[in-house]
Amino acid sequence: MKFIFRSVLVAAALSLSSAGAFAQAYPNKPIKLIVPFAPGGFTDVVARILGQKLSVSLGQQFVIENKAGAGSTIGTDFVAKAAPDGYTLVMVSTTHVISPWIYKNIPYDPIKGFTVVTKLVDSPYVLLANPKVPAKNVQELIALAKAAPDTIHYASSGNGSSQHLMGGMFAAMTGAPLKHVPYRGSSGAANDLVAGVVETSFAGVPNALAQVPQGRLKALAVTTAKRIPQLPDVPTMQEAGVAGYEASVWLALLAPAGTPRDIVNKLNSEIAKVMAEPDTKKALYDAGVDPTPSTPEAMSAYMVKEMDRWGKVVKEIGIKVE
Structure with a gap:
């Protein structure tokens, strides 16, 4: 019994050691960052800014791949079905929690089908x-x-x-x-x-x-409640006479469900660091977005609230995709 117990302890120690070594080694090959929108758009611009910075920070290339179509669901579904090893990620927008209300038979669960890495930015x-x-x-x-x-x-x-x-x-x-x-x-x-x-x-x-x-x-x-510094002379929608109109778009980084916590934490930490760098802040400002990195838990809770909020809007205004 002592021999068996000792063997179990050794196996457990080796397992923990291997997991730690795996996390420390990550990443040891290029990371594919899926943008579920066409090149040149809002999400694509931010993805390329952060991809370039993270390639330097993590020592492995972030390969940006655009997979557009069906309200961002095609590219997002690709990542939902990918291996949960940290090498296939997706940059989603507010559309991620809107599409399920508009499209029938979305092939993934927008909340449970992913592991949240971080919120990235907000923008009007x-x-x-x-x-x-x-x-x-x-x-x-x-x-x-x-x-x-x-x-x-x-x-x-x-x-x-x-x-x-x-x-x-x-x-x-x-x-x-x-x-x-x-x-x-x-x-x-x-x-x-x-x-x-x-x-x-x-x-x-x-x-x-x-x-x-x-x-x-x-x-x-x-569309936001306050004017933006990039276009200071442009009024808000409410200032322009549309009472109660307020909306913004956010971006977040997600991984497939089941991605190891050590990998998620490493990505979250590196993203927070590069987004705090002055040149990254300037690039994001020039792109018209505000850096708003978060913990995975905070963004997960926010996505649930946003899904409920936009679901009510979709129902109220009757938007449908035939």
């Missing part, structure tokens, strides 16, 4: 209009849309996206009959907005900063 969206639209402000846009129903379109990065929901919420709250035009990514939506193919869009701050200062687009309002 901006109501943009092509310069050919005669409206100078939000109230004029609403009046224009009501005077000629279904002639004012709003572009989004796809059905079920944050852009889709923010535009639908705006239309419902103001009574403005805006017509939704979904694209396969925010980059395509932005290109057609600049070209005048569509009249308006609720876009991420990076897209706004790339076009508004040059006069290629007009910024009519931001």
Whole structure:
């Protein structure tokens, strides 16, 4: 019995030692970071900023791979089914907790199907209009849309996206009959907005900063309760006369369910460090986002609340994907 007991202790010690060695060795090969949106959009910009910094910090390349489609569910499903070894991660947005309310038969559980690593950033969206639209402000846009129903379109990065929901919420709250035009990514939506193919869009701050200062687009309002420093002259939606309208988009880093806690902790710690560096802060500021890293537990709880919140919004405004 003593021999057996001693053997069990040795085996347990070796197991703990192996687990510790594994965590210390992580990462020992490139890490695949899935962005479930098309290149050039809000999430993609942040992924490339952090991927570059983490490649240096962790000594292994972060390979950014865009897998867009179906309201971000295609790329996210890919990660849900990946090995829980820390080498396949996904950067999700608020869309992660919106899509399940809009799409039928999502092939994963948005909460239980993943291990949260950290919250990353928060950002407002901006109501943009092509310069050919005669409206100078939000109230004029609403009046224009009501005077000629279904002639004012709003572009989004796809059905079920944050852009889709923010535009639908705006239309419902103001009574403005805006017509939704979904694209396969925010980059395509932005290109057609600049070209005048569509009249308006609720876009991420990076897209706004790339076009508004040059006069290629007009910024009519931001979606948050406070103005943003990158566009200080642009009013909030509430200042523009849409009482009660407030929304922002967040990004988070997730791993497949069952990813070892040591790996999650290491990623969480490294991300907090690189996001606190001055050059990273500047890059994120220039991209129009606010760094808001968190513990895995805090973000897990926040995602549950956000899923409930946006589910109620979807039901109230009746957004559906056929």
